[in-house]
Amino acid sequence: MSAGHTSVLLPELQSNHSSIPTDKDMGAWIASVHSIMMPIGCFIGGILADCFGRRSALMLSSGMFVVGWLLICGAWNHGMIILGRVIDGASKGMLGTTFEIMMDEFSDRSKRGSLLATIGAMFGFGNALIYGLGTIFDWRLTAGISAILPLITLVIFYLLPESAIWLVRKNRLREAKDSLNWSYGPGHEMQQRYLGEWILFYNYLTALKSKHKKNAFSRRGLLRTQTDL
Numbered sequence: 001m002s003a004g005h006t007s008v009l010l011p012e013l014q015s016n017h018s019s020i021p022t023d024k025d026m027g028a029w030i031a032s033v034h035s036i037m038m039p040i041g042c043f044i045g046g047i048l049a050d051c052f053g054r055r056s057a058l059m060l061s062s063g064m065f066v067v068g069w070l071l072i073c074g075a076w077n078h079g080m081i082i083l084g085r086v087i088d089g090a091s092k093g094m095l096g097t098t099f100e101i102m103m104d105e106f107s108d109r110s111k112r113g114s115l116l117a118t119i120g121a122m123f124g125f126g127n128a129l130i131y132g133l134g135t136i137f138d139w140r141l142t143a144g145i146s147a148i149l150p151l152i153t154l155v156i157f158y159l160l161p162e163s164a165i166w167l168v169r170k171n172r173l174r175e176a177k178d179s180l181n182w183s184y185g186p187g188h189e190m191q192q193r194y195l196g197e198w199i200l201f202y203n204y205l206t207a208l209k210s211k212h213k214k215n216a217f218s219r220r221g222l223l224r225t226q227t228d229l
Helices: 003-013 024-052 054-073 078-106 112-136 139-146 148-159 164-169 173-184 189-228
Strands: none
Touching: 003 024, 003 078, 003 112, 003 139, 024 054, 024 078, 054 078, 054 139, 054 148, 078 112, 078 164, 112 139, 139 148, 164 173
């Protein structure tokens, strides 16, 4: 929705009766900062999702979306509009990256492709929705209404369990099992299979890291010995 908001925002800002008169140069900045921040948000979202969990990263990005929309809704100068667009652009990058990871880790393999394809459809639906709102309301009210949807998603992400794969990587196996129980139901064949596969993979990675550390220490000791000689 945030990407399509400029189609509603800029014509009104550049009109003769605008409450915040805007020239073409400022309009270009307002339109472009969103796209500039999206790849940065993707990078940040990946780091946060690995460090603090997929659910936490999604909740943070949804909360940032709410803040960005409210800044635009209550803006009295260009700085607030640009700041709101910056936050929304970063949030969209974070949300898109982390949501794809979350959906991939939650979904069954047989349905994963079709579910991931819905992400692009939802982006298109969001843009169409904000175009529709813009034909009815002014840019401030459109931004205020747009803040409702990320607020709803924030509550939904709070109610969801954390990704079982991320929990296994953090050696929180009891919570991983509870997450799979929520996804597939207790005692489900897929739950047992996925948990067993992920634990084996986690143990393999742990052993691999330990082996690399041991080899590194051995190489350092060898180099130190050769230096002493």
